[in-house]
Amino acid sequence: xxxxxxxxxxxxxxxxxxxxxxxxxxxxxxxxxxxxxxxxxxxxxxxxxxxxxxxxxxxxxxxxxxxxxxxxxxxxxxxxxxxxxxxxxxxxxxxxxxxxxxxxxxxxxxxxxxxxxxxxxxxxxxxxxxxxxxxxxxxxxxxxxxxxxxxxxxxxxxxxxxxxxxxxxxxxxxxxxxxxxxxxxxxxxxxxxxxxxxxxxxxxxxxxxxxxxxxxxxxxxxxxxxxxxxxxxxxxxxxxxxxxxxxxxxxxxxxxxxxxxxxxxxxxxxxxxxxxxxxxxxxxxxxxxxxxxxxxxxxxxxxxxxxxxxxxxxxxxxxxxxxxxxxxxxxxxxxxxxxxxxxxxxxxxxxxxxxxxxxxxxxxxxxxxxxxxxxxxxxxxxxxxxxxxxxxxxxxxxxxxxxxxxxxxxxxxxxxxxxxxxxxxxxxxxxxxxxxxxxxxxxxxxxxxxxxxxxxxxxxxxxxxxxxxxxxxxxxxxxxxxxxxxxxxxxxxxxxxxxxxxxxxxxxxxxxxxxxxxxxxxxxxxxxxxxxxxxxxxxxxxxxxxxxxxxxxxxxxxxxxxxxxxxxxxxxxxxxxxxxxxxxxxxxxxxxxxxxxxxxxxxxxxxxxxxxxxxxxxxxxxxxxxxxxxxxxxxxxxxxxxxxxxxxxxxxxxxxxxxxxxxxxxxxxxxxxxxxxxxxxxxxxxxxxxxxxxxxxxxxxxxxxxxxxxxxxxxxxxxxxxxxxxxxxxxxxxxxxxxxxxxxxxxxxxxxxxxxxxxxxxxxxxxxxxxxxxxxxxxxxxxxxxxxxxxxxxxxxxxxxxxxxxxxxxxxxxxxxxxxxxxxxxxxxxxxxxxxxxxxxxxxxxxxxxxxxxxxxxxxxxxxxxxxxxxxxxxxxxxxxxxxxxxxxxxxxxxxxxxxxxxxxxxxxxxxxxxxxxxxxxxxxxxxxxxxxxxxxxxxxxxxxxxxxxxxxxxxxxxxxxxxxxxxxxxxxxxxxxxxxxx
Numbered sequence: 004x005x006x007x008x009x010x011x012x013x014x015x016x017x018x019x020x021x022x023x024x025x026x027x028x029x030x031x032x033x034x035x036x037x038x039x040x041x042x043x044x045x046x047x048x049x050x051x052x053x054x055x056x057x058x059x060x061x062x063x064x065x066x067x068x069x070x071x072x073x074x075x076x077x078x079x080x081x082x083x084x085x086x087x088x089x090x091x092x093x094x095x096x097x098x099x100x101x102x103x104x105x106x107x108x109x110x111x112x113x114x115x116x117x118x119x120x121x122x123x124x125x126x127x128x129x130x131x132x133x134x135x136x137x138x139x140x141x142x143x144x145x146x147x148x149x150x151x152x153x154x155x156x157x158x159x160x161x162x163x164x165x166x167x168x169x170x171x172x173x174x175x176x177x178x179x180x181x182x183x184x185x186x187x188x189x190x191x192x193x194x195x196x197x198x199x200x201x202x203x204x205x206x207x208x209x210x211x212x213x214x215x216x217x218x219x220x221x222x223x224x225x226x227x228x229x230x231x232x233x234x235x236x237x238x239x240x241x242x243x244x245x246x247x248x249x250x251x252x253x254x255x256x257x258x259x260x261x262x263x264x265x266x267x268x269x270x271x272x273x274x275x276x277x278x279x280x281x282x283x284x285x286x287x288x289x290x291x292x293x294x295x296x297x298x299x300x301x302x303x304x305x306x307x308x309x310x311x312x313x314x315x316x317x318x319x320x321x322x323x324x325x326x327x328x329x330x331x332x333x334x335x336x337x338x339x340x341x342x343x344x345x346x347x348x349x350x351x352x353x354x355x356x357x358x359x360x361x362x363x364x365x366x367x368x369x370x371x372x373x374x375x376x377x378x379x380x381x382x383x384x385x386x387x388x389x390x391x392x393x394x395x396x397x398x399x400x401x402x403x404x405x406x407x408x409x410x411x412x413x414x415x416x417x418x419x420x421x422x423x424x425x426x427x428x429x430x431x432x433x434x435x436x437x438x439x440x441x442x443x444x445x446x447x448x449x450x451x452x453x454x455x456x457x458x459x460x461x462x463x464x465x466x467x468x469x470x471x472x473x474x475x476x477x478x479x480x481x482x483x484x485x486x487x488x489x490x491x492x493x494x495x496x497x498x499x500x501x502x503x504x505x506x507x508x509x510x511x512x513x514x515x516x517x518x519x520x521x522x523x524x525x526x527x528x529x530x531x532x533x534x535x536x537x538x539x540x541x542x543x544x545x546x547x548x549x550x551x552x553x554x555x556x557x558x559x560x561x562x563x564x565x566x567x568x569x570x571x572x573x574x575x576x577x578x579x580x581x582x583x584x585x586x587x588x589x590x591x592x593x594x595x596x597x598x599x600x601x602x603x604x605x606x607x608x609x610x611x612x613x614x615x616x617x618x619x620x621x622x623x624x625x626x627x628x629x630x631x632x633x634x635x636x637x638x639x640x641x642x643x644x645x646x647x648x649x650x651x652x653x654x655x656x657x658x659x660x661x662x663x664x665x666x667x668x669x670x671x672x673x674x675x676x677x678x679x680x681x682x683x684x685x686x687x688x689x690x691x692x693x694x695x696x697x698x699x700x701x702x703x704x705x706x707x708x709x710x711x712x713x714x715x716x717x718x719x720x721x722x723x724x725x726x727x728x729x730x731x732x733x734x735x736x737x738x739x740x741x742x743x744x745x746x747x748x749x750x751x752x753x754x755x756x757x758x759x760x761x762x763x764x765x766x767x768x769x770x771x772x773x774x775x776x777x778x779x780x781x782x783x784x785x786x787x788x789x790x791x792x793x794x795x796x797x798x799x800x801x802x803x804x805x806x807x808x809x810x811x812x813x814x815x816x817x818x819x820x821x822x823x824x825x826x827x828x829x830x831x832x833x834x835x836x837x838x839x840x841x842x843x844x845x846x847x848x849x850x851x852x853x854x855x856x857x858x859x860x861x862x863x864x865x866x867x868x869x870x871x872x873x874x875x876x877x878x879x880x881x882x883x884x885x886x887x888x889x890x891x892x893x894x895x896x897x898x899x900x901x902x903x904x905x906x907x908x909x910x911x912x913x914x915x916x917x918x919x920x921x922x923x924x925x926x927x928x929x930x931x932x933x934x935x936x937x938x939x940x941x942x943x944x945x946x947x948x949x950x951x952x953x954x955x956x957x958x959x960x961x962x963x964x965x966x967x968x969x970x971x972x973x974x975x976x977x978x979x980x981x982x983x984x985x986x
Contacts, residue, residue: 041414042436045316046465050760051563053791053821053828056556057798063562064094064555066144067537068470068505070522071100073117073149073277074124076508078131084508085135087539092551095142097319097502098132100125100149101275104525106514113512120149120277121157126305133310143310144317144418148300151321152287154273156280157299161211162292163268163283166360167329168212169352169375170263174219176256183248184263186212204270204326205283212267215336216241216348217249220378222258232260234378239349262376264351271326287323287402288332297409312414317437320406322444323398323423324362329355329390330424332397339393344706347390352376353383354390360424363582385705391578392704395427399434407436418468420444425578428454429642433462440498441470442489445581446594449496449754450621454579456497457640460566463659466500469493473504473534474595476604478524478963479947480972481535482904483543483550483919484815485597490554491770491817492592495754497639499561501554507536516953516960518946526962542875542943546905546919556795560758560766560819567757567765569740570631570693571641571656572624572667575674575703576617585612585621589629589751591772600903602970616672623670627695627731634737635746635781637757638667643675651685664740667731668719670696673703676711679718686722691739693731694723743787744822747780747807764824771812774921780809783822791828793819800831811837813922838986839896845882845938845980852878852975864903865948865974873952878942878975884982885935894985895931899923899940901977907941927982944974 067088088096100120109117119125129145136143147153152164168187174180186209217240220232240251240261253259271284286292297318301307307315332338339347347354353376358369366372377383399421406417420439421431432438432455445451452469459467472481472489490501504523511519515526523534535541543550586593596603612618631638641649641658646666649658656663666682668674679702686692698719701712722728729736744757744767752773758766764787771777783790783806790803792810795817803810803820810818821828850857852865853876865871865878889895897915899906902923908915910930918925947964948971954964 041312041411041416044312044414045416046562048465049563050762051560051758051764051766051821053793053800053826053831056560056793056795057800059552059555059559061089061092061140061555062094062142063559064092064551065471065501065503065558066095066097066142066468067093067503069096069098069508070103070505071098071508072105072510072520073100073102074119074122074128075113075116075510076128078128080509081128081132082135084506084538085132085139085141088506089139089141090548091544092548092555093141094555095144095316096136096506097144097146098129099146099505100277101522102150102277103275104520104522104527106527109512109514118277118279121155121300126307130306133307133314136314141314142316143314144319145315147318147320148273148276148296149278150273150276152271152273152284152323152325153296153320154271154276154282154284155296155300156278156282158283158285158292158295160205160208160268160283162286162289162295164271164286164325164327165266165288165331166269166327167215167331167351167355168265168267169355170265171260171352171375174253174259174261176253176259178259179250179252180261181250184214184217184244184261187265187267205272205281207268207270212265214241214244214247214263215266215331216264216351217244217261218349218352219251219253219259219261221256222260229373229375229377230260231377231380232262237349237378241348260376262352264348264355266331269326274324284325287325288330288335288397290401290405293402293405294409297406308413315415317416317418318406318410319439320417320419322362322420322441324365325360325424326365327360327424328357330360330394330398332401334401335393335397338397339389342393342396343389343704347386347393350378350386353378353386360394362423363580366580379705382705382708385703385708388577388703389705391425394424395430395577398426399431403431403434407434410436420470422579425580427577427642427644428579429458429461429574429640430577430644432458433464433645435464437466437468438464439468439470439502440493441504442473442493442595443470443475445584446586447474447489448584448593449492449587449590450584451581452493452496452498454574454640458642460497460568460639460661461641461645461658463661465562467498468500468502469498470504471501472537473523475533477595477601478521478532479535479945479950480595480601481537481543482945483546484904484921485595486550487553487920488592488597488815489595490557491815492754492772494557494561494768494817495756495770497566497756499558501558503537504534505536506538509538509540514960516950516958524963526960529963529965532963542946543905546917549919553796556798557768557817560793560795561756561768563766564758564760564764566639566661567637567759568639568661568663569636569742570638570665570667571646571663572628572638572669573646573671573674573678574640574642575671575699576620577642579617582612583615583617585618585625587625587628589625600973602972604970620670620672623696627667627669627735629751630735632754633749633751634735635742635750635755636735636737636740637755641666643678646678647681649681649685651688651690654689656685656690665691665693667693667695668698669694671699673701674699674715674719676702676704676715676718679715679722683718683722686725686728689727692722692725692728693736694728695730695732698723743784744820745782747782750779752777753779760824762824764826765822767820768817769810769812769820770817771815774814776811776813778809778811780807781820782807783820786824787822788825789827790820790822791831793821795819800828801835802831802833815921839983840986842886842895842982842984843884845884845982847882848976849881850878852876862976862978862980864977865944866971871975872971873948873955874974875944875946875949878944880940880942880976882938882980883935884938886931886933886982889931889933890984894926894928896924896926896928896983896985897938898981898983899976900979900981902942903944903973903975903977905943906976909939911937940976940980942976945972947972948974
């Protein structure tokens with residue numbers, strides 16, 4: 004089975020290349036819990052407390068990725084910025100020294116400072132951060148070194164990242180080969196296109212190459228660059244090799260190929276590393292090298308041990324964007340044999356493919372790549388599956404779990420984005436102490452985010468982080484409203500700690516505009532233009548504390564208790580890449596795009612998913628998923644490894660202390676035989692097995708595949724006819740799912756997630772993913788003491804009375820429903836009516852924005868006005884409205900309608916409040932008077948349009964916005980602005 008590449012580009016990665024845990028039944032973790040276990044120290048189990056929710060501590064707030072311009076920094080400025088971030092509601096920082104967006108022609112002294120990471124000066128600066136973080140109550144995560152993947156110049160290059168490689172030579176029948184085997188390269192495709200620049204490498208010496216196998220076989224035929232060899236003629240010559248030389252005579256007849264499989268360093272450099280030395284990526288699959296790297300980068304010489312756990316929480320490894328054709332490890336052949344039951348060594352060349360284990364954006368440099376040799380025709384995909392399965396095992400064990408253990412022995416945790424090459428996203432996420440997703444990978448899609456959070460939940464990881472508020476090509480489009488939509492989408496997918504991408508250190512030597520260095524939107528790499536630099540230069544930074552308070556309340560709630568999930572969806576795939584995950588047709592915010600407000604960007608980094616088995620499976624899956632969501636049935640994914648550990652008892656499917664009510668098999672191309680056997684056993688015990696589409700007729704492994712295919716098909720067919728198995732193609736059997744909180748109606752506008760407390764209390768997060776007001780109704784079991792609506796925006800708690808409760812959600816709004824078993828919530832308020840009557844509309848306004856003045860103007864989108872389209876100044880709107888009378892006892896509000904993007908309102912000279920996101924409504928009862936009233940609305944827009952205007956004027960500091968005139972954003976107050984009376 005060949006991976007296809009369509010020039011897809013992983014957003015961040017492509018850019019870079021070019022420039023408590025306690026489960027109720029225990030803990031699934033490498034380290035045995037104890038008094039000093041860092042996992043329970045950092046993430047102790049707790050149940051939800053409404054009083055804590057009201058004013059959630061800053062420790063539950065978001066982090067930010069804090070970009071440093073290498074080591075061109077000062078301790079004084081670092082400490083000032085730590086204080087600033089604490090004052091603005093950030094719980095922590097991830098320290099990332101790198102070179103992205105810096106002036107590549109900086110003066111010599113400046114460049115020397117930038118490229119002096121991993122020096123005593125750098126660690127003095129880290130000490131300053133740690134000391135101020137302790138004082139300010141800020142948690143610190145550190146990137147593993149500088150740039151990524153992990154590497155540097157502190158180890159023997161022979162210990163650098165390895166790849167499988169293949170070379171070959173031809174003989175005619177009876178010919179003698181006597182000499183040195185050819186080095187890798189004669190079958191290598193050359194990278195093509197702009198991505199070829201990304202694969203510039205360090206020197207790789209021949210002496211570092213190691214032979215893993217040598218075979219010979221007779222040629223059957225050639226097709227382009229692929230040769231079919233006869234497996235019945237295969238001769239294993241590995242033991243005949245002396246050093247790198249071979250003496251062997253081919254049998255008579257036909258044409259023969261001698262194929263050598265090598266392991267050799269890739270020569271890969273860490274991306275954006277702030278070091279001028281010759282830096283290599285370490286061998287992530289060699290446990291000794293991994294431990295050596297951490298001992299060096301975090302050991303006593305750095306002074307960092309003094310801060311382990313105080314305030315240093317975790318070491319972060321970014322996505323694994325290896326320049327590796329095929330990942331291989333020192334123990335690979337042994338692990339493969341144990342896992343798959345046969346020896347892969349003779350067949351290594353059939354599992355080899357140029358670019359296969361590259362990130363998607365780099366793999367696109369090898370269009371049409373395929374294995375140079377095949378032996379088994381159309382069944383070769385099974386060898387590739389078994390190879391991928393082994394890659395997942397050695398990566399999880401040799402790197403992720405080795406990293407976990409190194410950190411945990413020192414009171415730290417390992418946080419990582421466990422993807423970047425084709426892998427089992429569920430299992431690799433579950434292996435990490437703190438698994439992380441991102442909104443750049445797979446377009447931040449629901450189908451991807453749920454893979455990561457499902458892995459975390461299956462393996463009892465209580466905190467799932469996410470690189471957040473960033474999308475390809477959309478620099479300066481991050482607003483408070485968009486942050487909230489992005490956050491709520493992620494929360495509904497299981498994420499519960501957001502990490503801003505990110506905050507640039509304040510840095511400007513005159514080479515940037517007045518805003519200073521914005522790491523991922525810089526004139527020094529103008530075609531790379533995404534992400535907003537969330538620091539004091541951003542127009543919304545003064546409001547970010549309020550935004551972060553919302554996030555903190557949500558994250559506090561979404562870490563309480565344990566996940567409550569109804570249905571598991573079995574996933575057969577172990578080779579996920581970001582270009583294969585089809586978007587849910589009902590999903591919003593794809594690629595960070597808000598239709599009608601932002602331009603629909605095309606070009607660099609935007610791809611169309613290819614028609615692979617994974618992509619096809621997702622497209623068939625979404626109809627079922629959307630029906631589950633509409634019925635209020637929660638769902639997650641399950642992989643083979645977790646499913647094979649499941650048990651079924653007391654009408655529940657149980658995995659590592661987690662409970663589920665049904666297992667869903669949908670349109671499976673194949674299933675592991677061990678999974679089929681386990682499902683068969685549990686179905687006979689009463690497991691509710693839901694099925695859509697045809698049953699799988701095969702398993703994916705190569706060993707005895709014909710016999711095992713037949714047995715697998717038989718096992719699944721037998722499971723499908725058991726008492727509690729059913730075909731749900733014509734409808735979801737919602738009544739079969741027992742829920743204490745149920746949707747009263749089919750609800751197609753929402754996404755939701757639930758948490759269960761130790762006493763049986765439930766907490767449900769509900770998100771309105773539409774731009775319209777929507778009312779949701781829920782049936783609440785009478786066993787609960789009380790039910791309450793929780794508004795995370797301001798901490799308000801409202802009584803939800805009766806067995807059927809309802810809540811009206813504003814556009815893109817969210818709410819929690821808390822149903823308590825044993826708690827009466829003090830201070831909760833009675834629900835208020837939302838019925839309103841329009842009294843008047845304010846049609847004409849005076850507007851001043853910078854030097855532009857409009858009088859007696861209707862409300863317009865600034866994009867439609869030549870004077871305003873490149874304006875990013877504050878818009879000050881002034882108008883007068885008349886109230887003939889004010890009815891005593893009635894409440895009045897102003898509804899601003901559509902606002903781009905925040906609005907601060909005064910009525911008659913008195914502050915009415917500020918709205919950062921919908922609904923843009925404020926209570927003005929105490930501010931209005933009979934007769935004439937004056938309203939002033941101050942609107943803050945994004946910087947994007949102004950930056951594009953600067954580029955139009957040829958300002959070199961904004962070169963990254965050149966040619967972007969058609970990508971300006973909606974701006975201003977659009978309205979309609981109405982005065983309403985509450986009924």
